[in-house]
Amino acid sequence: MSREGETDAPGIDPQQLWLSPAQPRRGRKPAYSREAITAAAVALADAEGLEAVTMRKVAAQVGAGVMSLYSYAPDKETLLNLMVDHVSGELPTTDTPTGDxxxxxxxxxxxxxxxxxxxxxxxxxxxxxxxxxxxxxxxxxxxxxxxxxxxxxxxxxxxxxxxxxxxxxxxxxxxxxxxxxxxxxxxxxxxxxxxxxxxxxxxxxxxxxxxxxxxxxxxxxxxxxxxxxxxxxxxxxx
Missing domain, CATH: 1.10.357.10 (Tetracycline Repressor, domain 2)
Known part of the structure; x- marks a missing residue:
């Protein structure tokens, strides 16, 4: 899912990925969000498997140009991390332990x-x-x-x-x-x-x-x- 001719990034900065808020862009409000792009990738993986998740298919799902998605998920590992955490939000986290x-x-x-x-x-x-x-x-x-x-x-x-x-x-x-x-x-x-x-x-x-x-x-x-x-x-x- 990297740009053609490029390899995936060697590593991900956790603070940049999870703690840095999205920087506002000048001019017109962005038509997409990282959340929407991640949800589209998850839907593709659920329906067709992980191999089907390409930037081209994700872009088609949200109606975006392929290159515009790289500012949200610049490489495969970033997108996978986003997907895993996205679906982790389905797991309940507020139940009180019983002690057993x-x-x-x-x-x-x-x-x-x-x-x-x-x-x-x-x-x-x-x-x-x-x-x-x-x-x-x-x-x-x-x-x-x-x-x-x-x-x-x-x-x-x-x-x-x-x-x-x-x-x-x-x-x-x-x-x-x-x-x-x-x-x-x-x-x-x-x-x-x-x-x-x-x-x-x-x-x-x-x-x-x-x-x-x-x-x-x-x-x-x-x-x-x-x-x-x-x-x-x-x-x-x-």
């Missing part, structure tokens, strides 16, 4: 999962180095308040938040990939037959034992909850 930090943290993870499933491009966007904007920081503040009863130091709390977000993003990405994969019933049956054959060949006793265990609900929600419980219930706050 594990239960509160699980509730937050479920909110994050639903959020990422609404914006399927978000897990991939989070894999890069993102500079937290005001909406992201408000949500982080809520998580840190939830973690206060743990007695963890500040660094450990931030690590827990990073670990939780990475887990949710990875699981959501898997769910999204599974939902969009074109797997026929015949292929699924063939894979099941293959695993059954491997489990009974005498060379994989651990796998055979694992596959013979009673089945558990395999819905995405149930699977996510089981994995999440193992993660949070196993956190060491000592």
């Amino acid at each position: 930090w594990r239960a509160d943290l699980k509730a937050i993870a479920h909110l994050q999962r639903a959020h990422m499933l609404r914006h399927p491009w978000l897990p991939a966007a989070l894999t890069g180095r993102r500079i937290p904007g005001p909406n992201t920081l408000a949500f982080l503040e809520r998580v840190l308040a939830v973690l206060r009863p743990t007695g963890l130091d500040g660094t450990a709390k931030l690590e827990v938040f990073a670990q939780l977000t990475a887990f949710v993003a990875g699981h959501a990405a898997h769910e999204i990939a599974q939902a969009t994969a074109s797997q026929s019933p015949e292929r699924a049956a063939a894979e099941a037959r293959y695993l059954a054959a491997v489990a009974t060949d005498g060379h994989h006793p651990e796998l055979a034992e694992a596959l013979s265990a009673p089945g558990r609900p395999l819905t995405p929600e149930a699977t996510f909850t089981r994995f999440l419980n193992r993660l949070i219930d196993g956190l060491d706050t000592g």
Whole structure:
């Protein structure tokens, strides 16, 4: 999404991006805003995926010339940071912690999962180095308040938040990939037959034992909850 023939900027100044107010222009009032351009980019990503978000398409969405958009988002990384923080504004930040930090943290993870499933491009966007904007920081503040009863130091709390977000993003990405994969019933049956054959060949006793265990609900929600419980219930706050 950089200008043709140019590479993305080597870095973003966080103060310039998040703390510096937009400078008023002389003459006629600007026809666009950074908020409107970011919202258009998010709508494109929601509908067509992150790869579809180009400055040309975003410009077409808002009815602007391509070059005029670079004063709002001069490179791809800037636009992605704006998009991530824009959708982070959907996450609730005012709920009061209950004092049961594990239960509160699980509730937050479920909110994050639903959020990422609404914006399927978000897990991939989070894999890069993102500079937290005001909406992201408000949500982080809520998580840190939830973690206060743990007695963890500040660094450990931030690590827990990073670990939780990475887990949710990875699981959501898997769910999204599974939902969009074109797997026929015949292929699924063939894979099941293959695993059954491997489990009974005498060379994989651990796998055979694992596959013979009673089945558990395999819905995405149930699977996510089981994995999440193992993660949070196993956190060491000592």
